[in-house]
Amino acid sequence: MQAVGVVVEYNPFHNGHLYHLQQAKEASQATVVIAVMSGQFLQRGEPAIVDKWTRTQMALLNGADIVFELPFHYSTAQAKDFAKGAVTLLDAACCHDVAFGTEDGDIAPFYNTWHLLKQDQVRFNQFIQQQIKTGVSYPKAMQYAFSQLTGNENTPYADLTQPNNILGFEYIKAAQPLAIRPIAIQRIAAHYHDTSFHHQTIASATAIRHAMQQNMDITPMLPSTSQQLLQQFIRQQASFMDWEKLYPFLRFSLLQLSLTQLQHFADVTEGIEYALKRYAKTCHSFAEFITALKSKRYTRTRLQRMLTQILLGVTKEERHYQEPTYLRLLGMTTHGQQYIKQFKKQFTLPLISRVGATTNTQLQLDCKATDIYSLGLKQALTPDYKRTPIRL
Amino acid sequence: MQAVGVVVEYNPFHNGHLYHLQQAKEASQATVVIAVMSGQFLQRGEPAIVDKWTRTQMALLNGADIVFELPFHYSTAQAKDFAKGAVTLLDAACCHDVAFGTEDGDIAPFYNTWHLLKQDQVRFNQFIQQQIKTGVSYPKAMQYAFSQLTGNENTPYADLTQPNNILGFEYIKAAQPLAIRPIAIQRIAAHYHDTSFHHQTIASATAIRHAMQQNMDITPMLPSTSQQLLQQFIRQQASFMDWEKLYPFLRFSLLQLSLTQLQHFADVTEGIEYALKRYAKTCHSFAEFITALKSKRYTRTRLQRMLTQILLGVTKEERHYQEPTYLRLLGMTTHGQQYIKQFKKQFTLPLISRVGATTNTQLQLDCKATDIYSLGLKQALTPDYKRTPIRL
Numbered sequence: 085m086q087a088v089g090v091v092v093e094y095n096p097f098h099n100g101h102l103y104h105l106q107q108a109k110e111a112s113q114a115t116v117v118i119a120v121m122s123g124q125f126l127q128r129g130e131p132a133i134v135d136k137w138t139r140t141q142m143a144l145l146n147g148a149d150i151v152f153e154l155p156f157h158y159s160t161a162q163a164k165d166f167a168k169g170a171v172t173l174l175d176a177a178c179c180h181d182v183a184f185g186t187e188d189g190d191i192a193p194f195y196n197t198w199h200l201l202k203q204d205q206v207r208f209n210q211f212i213q214q215q216i217k218t219g220v221s222y223p224k225a226m227q228y229a230f231s232q233l234t235g236n237e238n239t240p241y242a243d244l245t246q247p248n249n250i251l252g253f254e255y256i257k258a259a260q261p262l263a264i265r266p267i268a269i270q271r272i273a274a275h276y277h278d279t280s281f282h283h284q285t286i287a288s289a290t291a292i293r294h295a296m297q298q299n300m301d302i303t304p305m306l307p308s309t310s311q312q313l314l315q316q317f318i319r320q321q322a323s324f325m326d327w328e329k330l331y332p333f334l335r336f337s338l339l340q341l342s343l344t345q346l347q348h349f350a351d352v353t354e355g356i357e358y359a360l361k362r363y364a365k366t367c368h369s370f371a372e373f374i375t376a377l378k379s380k381r382y383t384r385t386r387l388q389r390m391l392t393q394i395l396l397g398v399t400k401e402e403r404h405y406q407e408p409t410y411l412r413l414l415g416m417t418t419h420g421q422q423y424i425k426q427f428k429k430q431f432t433l434p435l436i437s438r439v440g441a442t443t444n445t446q447l448q449l450d451c452k453a454t455d456i457y458s459l460g461l462k463q464a465l466t467p468d469y470k471r472t473p474i475r476l
Numbered sequence: 477m478q479a480v481g482v483v484v485e486y487n488p489f490h491n492g493h494l495y496h497l498q499q500a501k502e503a504s505q506a507t508v509v510i511a512v513m514s515g516q517f518l519q520r521g522e523p524a525i526v527d528k529w530t531r532t533q534m535a536l537l538n539g540a541d542i543v544f545e546l547p548f549h550y551s552t553a554q555a556k557d558f559a560k561g562a563v564t565l566l567d568a569a570c571c572h573d574v575a576f577g578t579e580d581g582d583i584a585p586f587y588n589t590w591h592l593l594k595q596d597q598v599r600f601n602q603f604i605q606q607q608i609k610t611g612v613s614y615p616k617a618m619q620y621a622f623s624q625l626t627g628n629e630n631t632p633y634a635d636l637t638q639p640n641n642i643l644g645f646e647y648i649k650a651a652q653p654l655a656i657r658p659i660a661i662q663r664i665a666a667h668y669h670d671t672s673f674h675h676q677t678i679a680s681a682t683a684i685r686h687a688m689q690q691n692m693d694i695t696p697m698l699p700s701t702s703q704q705l706l707q708q709f710i711r712q713q714a715s716f717m718d719w720e721k722l723y724p725f726l727r728f729s730l731l732q733l734s735l736t737q738l739q740h741f742a743d744v745t746e747g748i749e750y751a752l753k754r755y756a757k758t759c760h761s762f763a764e765f766i767t768a769l770k771s772k773r774y775t776r777t778r779l780q781r782m783l784t785q786i787l788l789g790v791t792k793e794e795r796h797y798q799e800p801t802y803l804r805l806l807g808m809t810t811h812g813q814q815y816i817k818q819f820k821k822q823f824t825l826p827l828i829s830r831v832g833a834t835t836n837t838q839l840q841l842d843c844k845a846t847d848i849y850s851l852g853l854k855q856a857l858t859p860d861y862k863r864t865p866i867r868l
Contacts, residue, residue: 332725333725333728336729337732339844339847339848340788340789340848341789365847365859368856396732397732452731455731455757456731456732459727459728459731464760
């Protein structure tokens, strides 16, 4: 038995994800697929539209054999920490490879980039700092620094202004000191697209969420099991989860805490706490609030990540990167169970199936994320410490 | 012009309050009545059923000429601090007297009690501590200490196991170092009661709130203006305010904060934070939550006061008694306005009509109380810093 790892959010699981899992297996020659999946809160700093248990079922019904939770500490972090946490977990679970999607399926540009930066990191950083001081955004500063270092070479490099490429690059970097090997899968979306949304079968999760909001037919884009699980969630909860449902609690925090207290929270910098308090007073919806806050300097994603930390009460100190300390099992197929049975002793991190009373601060944070996610639902979820993994 | 002060909550304003205002004026020979009224949160540690502006209108339409806000710092405190803050404010507003209700309208027992305790405070406290160690409640310990000091004397003393007497006693104590003079008004309730609730015209605010919950007719118990204001509130907000409406936010706080953080809040002692967190996880309503927490040691009022401090984020340090620093005007009649014009310069505290941007922590807390109270309402209130006093 050999395992390939994938790093996912499945918000929700769609045909593109299905294709990616199939390709990952094929390219790696693996017989087992292990997904490390963000829990209740995602990398864009927002709650998942359906809870992690529902998304685990989607994954297990469509090709994943094992789902581990990417702890909140990594799932809501910037690309570097997100990738490092995820790849470390896959390596700890003895995955031979980690497969990630790129535009053209070529991994060489990522390695070229990584080698260049490894040699010239200091100059690279200097270029970036110099650019940022002139007021340009981080991605643009990176692009500039890159062009300065590469000159007119013909070697292909990864365009690190694209969020997906940044993640791919960080997977490669994270994998370097580990046994796990990164492999690139060509993304399907660009090629199999139909021009009309109604006839296409591949669309991004963002496009699908948008289509759902508009009550458009998303049937062709999702596996039927994924759709059934979405419908089941709606029957129980009446609507999908979003920031609007958690805004009353965020707003309460912002009204209740002092400016000094707000400064202690992760990602709260440069006096943004004044704006947070001011707009919390006047904005009655999250849409209104985020629109008021957004600026060139503070993108929606940056703000949402910060707000997620405030919502969960994570301080600057707690936010510093910490190495993963456990493999939290969300679910497995029978096949996955066999893999775990066979490799468990070689796992370099303890496997956690049932949380119970824990003093692990990362694990406590995952449980807290479920408690707070639950407050925005019509029907509360079973608290994490009482749940057992899903078995399919 | 001479003013008499009263310390009130008006939750809601009823015929007993009307009678008390008339008697206070008569007994003191005053021409102006000044009410110091709890704001959005009350001495039992709960939100008022209608907001402070609505209750100010009730007061001004029924005999009060001026309403000052009793800041949150005092309004949710134990009797001693509640009384001290209120009496100090009335004294600062040049009230000649402060009128409070007693069973028989006799003030002598309160003075006797005060004199006795002034002489024998040390022994009194020793008796109390000794009793509390055996596990009895504070009121019972006080009763015992009292009997030990008085022996079989015939001098009448105030029964300090009755909450109303405790308040009266604390008014007397608080008035001692000040110019203001306490006067006792005989309470009407016991004498003018009808046995059938439906025919009586005097009932306590607690009984009235209970009757409202049961959809009973409360018409005979309230002045018509008071009723119209209650109806107006219901038209806007659909229901009265209560702890249930704020429970989601309290629950969020309890789930979000660590045990160590909870320990820093005012009134959180003796490891109660463990129970707070445990029951917040499982209790989906405030009724369920408070029932789970209640015990002989932790009465409903004690718990509610603690929970109010947590809801507003008040720490142990901030809870220590601080002297009042302002007279916040909530409303006045034309007559009240004349009084203010005439006496303003003699007020020993600054008069605040409009809050604006303030650095006064007590005043900030009053504004925060409105912001958080608002979160439980269907229609948010105008923030405090934007409001001007009511003029009738």
